Amino acid sequence: MTNLINVLLGMLGTSEVLAEMIAEVLQKQKLLKIIDLGSGSGGAMPLAAKTLHEIEGMHDVGLVMTDLYPSPESIAKFNQNTEDKISFLETPVDATDIAATPKGLKTMVNSFHYMSPKAARKILESAENSQQPLLIYEMAENKIPVFVWVLLLPL
Template structure:
């Protein structure tokens, strides 16, 4: 699917109710974590960490931290020990992040203040990663994010848990909404508001269907990611790779990763 449309997503709107946004993020976290969506990219991240000599990931646009625990586990299994991850977002989710911190015994921490992924404070260090969120940024902003990482001299990995196929849109309209209705009571941390806005006034599932569809239409292809990287790094200070990694049970992860040549 080559079509790319710049439609709006509810979770991007400043006025969108935080309680609905949190419910949507909780769903994404549950699905991405339990499906192991980002496990296939662990070798790429392990290579990036090795190349830059780091043991710290700085996650931008983390939402509720969906998939971060499984990435941490996969990297540990790949031999990356003593790894620490810091979660950040323009709309922080401290309640969800605290739950992750407890489950990982503090290995995954967070920054409570809002963090702009286009201008990351210099005191926040680590190999930068962004999961399931790069499509939110139009080309100018996407280039600015990559340029900021190049300017800071740190590596960056951009990962989207889809391959941009029409069948993925069909899943977003059919199977995934049913799964959301069946699994919502099992999401943690428990929120009464999540049940209210899923079953009584179903704003969470309806907005999730819309945002999920738009996300796929906004997704950058590997060729587009490479082009953004070239434009953000005209002096070729970074080594860049883009492509797709397939999960053993079928789904793909689209990625762009880069690190300084000097390292």
């Protein structure tokens, strides 16, 4: 299911949009690391990071994916290749406590909508209180025709 979603995100050009937004924030904040919160099994961020590496001055940016419940499969998948500068943190990371997360641009890509209103508020307050940049990206508009979803997604 995740692979199918990633294919659809690729068709929509999500990685290019994300890479451009992330590059702009990284340059303004003078950062070379992205800490993705609530990564699950990876989602759009690995492809976005690879796209980001193609942008001038962004080749050395690292992506550290995190989750409150990191899966051994995701850890193994992303930690086997260090050349792509993408890794998955093995220890749990609580997105509601941004001050305790590794340093870097915090991102939440297609994961913020899973948060309860209380947790979402706590994440935003934590980012503000710790004065750390947080980029939240949600696909707000679904332009994929319903029949494509019906044909491609398992019931």
